[in-house]
Amino acid sequence: MTDATSGMLTPGTLDLFSKKTRDQILAMSLILFNQRGFGAVTTASIAEKAGVLEGTLWYHFRSKKDILAAHMELLQTVFAQENTSSDSSDAEVIIEGIFRSYDVIWDFRYMLRDDFNTLLKAEDPELAKVLSINEFLDGWTEGRMLHAAKHGLLDFGQEDPEAVSEIILVLGRYWMDFSHKKYPEAEGSALRYKGISHIFTVLKPYLSKAAKELVSARLSA
Template sequence: MRNRERVLNLSLTLFNQQGIAHVSTLQITTELDISPGNLYYHFRNKEDIAKALVQEFDQAICRMRTEFSNQVTTLEDYPPFLLSLMALLAQYRFVLRDLETLVLGEPDLKRNFSHLYNSLKTLNKRMFDHLDHLDALNIEKEDQKFLADNSLMIAIGWVNQLSMVSNEQEHAMILRQGVSRLVALVQPHLNTTA
């Protein structure tokens, strides 16, 4: 694995575990056993690393949006898709959790996050439009927008709970519980005759 990927992988882990404000480039270089110059060859600073990770996250969301229609053809396909989406949110949870740290004073990061958030909203809207297309929803269009926004906020908030647990079994359980909450949010609006 090249040093750039090693820096990104370790930084993602450290940012998720400790928060971006508590990680330094010195810590990254020390843990990777590379020189600071090697890190600075790829990234000018910690913010550049964060920017690259936000872009990776955005690209992954865009791939999910593209693959969505092939993966979700019935109502039963939603929970597994939601679980994979929650897992992706969890993989890059520092972005959602440390938003203020990321965007204050960093216009590029703010733009990147804004694009990412719009990608998430577009994917979420597409999921609800698809439920509507399947005639599975019994809700007015205007209320559907609120439901979509609320589900996204719940997903982001739920993923942030991962910061409070330390092992992978608990992470998996929290992600499954998050999917259950999202399904429960939509359940009252499902068309029982579909």
């Protein structure tokens, strides 16, 4: 990857992209869509940022919708990878999984944030897909919480686990948007860190002692 991407995506997501032209275009468009929104970014600006001619971009992708489709495939690959460890009962693996899911959601945040009902047409096949990915990510987050509870890392006691999951989902989904508006000058990585700390502030009353230690070690790493 070129220097332009360093710090803009988490290391785990950067690893998904090879040095090939097609992957460079995908990485740069992901960064631009996250920064400025899918609707506001032109293919010309993506080509410029990726250091290729616009014709080269057209050779790989016919439209921004094609790029969106490729990003969605990539996201599904990542979640398929995460899925292989999702049944683990190991506390460290479970906590690491929560951090990793958050990073992925952050790195692909334009898909959760932008209003595709306005950006795409009802007949675009990408519309149904991006809406179903949004639904999938909500279900996934709730599943991770219930899994952590099942293995004793979280104890909701009298609280309704669904309520706590919804609070986490709202934070995971909108913190990025809120924090960019509230702290326009802040670095993305600092805001990302603040968001995951907020999520664990909400979870703190329900975390087991062991989970609390793992989380604070991971947060101060």
